[in-house]
Amino acid sequence: xxxxxxxxxxxLVVVSGIVFANRQIKTETPAKSTPKAVSAAEKDAARxxxxxxxxxxxxxxxxASPAGGNVFAxxxxxxxxxxxxxxxxxxxxxxxxxxGSQLGFGVMASIDGVDYIVNFDAQKSQLALLxxxxxxxxxxxxxxxxxxxxxxxxPIVSGDYVEKDSxxxxxxxxxxxxx
Numbered sequence: 001x002x003x004x005x006x007x008x009x010x011x012l013v014v015v016s017g018i019v020f021a022n023r024q025i026k027t028e029t030p031a032k033s034t035p036k037a038v039s040a041a042e043k044d045a046a047r048x049x050x051x052x053x054x055x056x057x058x059x060x061x062x063x064a065s066p067a068g069g070n071v072f073a074x075x076x077x078x079x080x081x082x083x084x085x086x087x088x089x090x091x092x093x094x095x096x097x098x099x100g101s102q103l104g105f106g107v108m109a110s111i112d113g114v115d116y117i118v119n120f121d122a123q124k125s126q127l128a129l130l131x132x133x134x135x136x137x138x139x140x141x142x143x144x145x146x147x148x149x150x151x152x153x154x155p156i157v158s159g160d161y162v163e164k165d166s167x168x169x170x171x172x173x174x175x176x177x178x179x
Contacts (some may be wrong), residue, residue, distance in 0.1 A: 062150040071148050074114045074155040082146050085160075090118070092137045098152060107133060108154070109141070116146075117156045121172060129169040130162070139164045 038046075050056045062068045081088045094108035097117060105127060106119040118141060120130060133139070142161035149156065162170040 059150055067153055068148075068150070071153065071155055074116065075146050075148060077114055078111060078116075078146060078155075078157070082143050082157075085142055085144060087163075088141045088143070090116075090139050090141050092133050092135055092139060095133065095135060098154070101152065103156065105130065106159075109139070109157075111141070111157075115154050117152060117154045118159045118162075119156055120159045120162075120170060122170060123173060126170055126173075132169070133164070137164060139169075 088111050090109040090111045092107050093110050097106050103119045109116055109118045140163040143157050144160055145158040147156045160172040
């Protein structure tokens with residue numbers, strides 16, 4: 001009888017030892033790797049290397065072209081408001097983006113006589129109020145970012161806050177992962 005109890009007890013001890021050992025290994029936090037700081041010289045070298053690629057050459061040509069100059073002039077015109085995150089009065093000029101755009105939901109709007117693509121990173125619950133916009137609606141836009149792309153003949157304003165008739169119709173919800 002004692003041998004039977006020992007035979008049943010021995011595998012129980014071995015299995016519980018293995019489970020406990022695996023638990024300790026899994027609960028140890030792995031050392032996080034810190035991203036390597038890139039110096040200004042390394043960034044400059046990487047940019048120069050990219051500018052030598054076919055995509056970089058096309059971008060530099062577009063940047064020097066009249067179309068690229070117009071886009072950068074539009075960016076310069078609203079740079080102070082974007083940096084200060086201040087109100088920009090806009091008029092909706094089109095409810096659709098240029099053909100072939102892959103920016104998601106957005107509208108075309110005129111700010112101080114210059115046309116911009118206003119792009120929204122909206123969740124489905126926020127789209128109803130944005131889709132209620134009509135051509136010639138006057139809105140107030142606040143943004144933290146303006147970008148350019150050779151594919152588009154307009155600067156791209158990321159709409160972070162939109163107000164119509166003193167009512168907020170869109171406010172960007174920050175992502176939970178911090179970006």
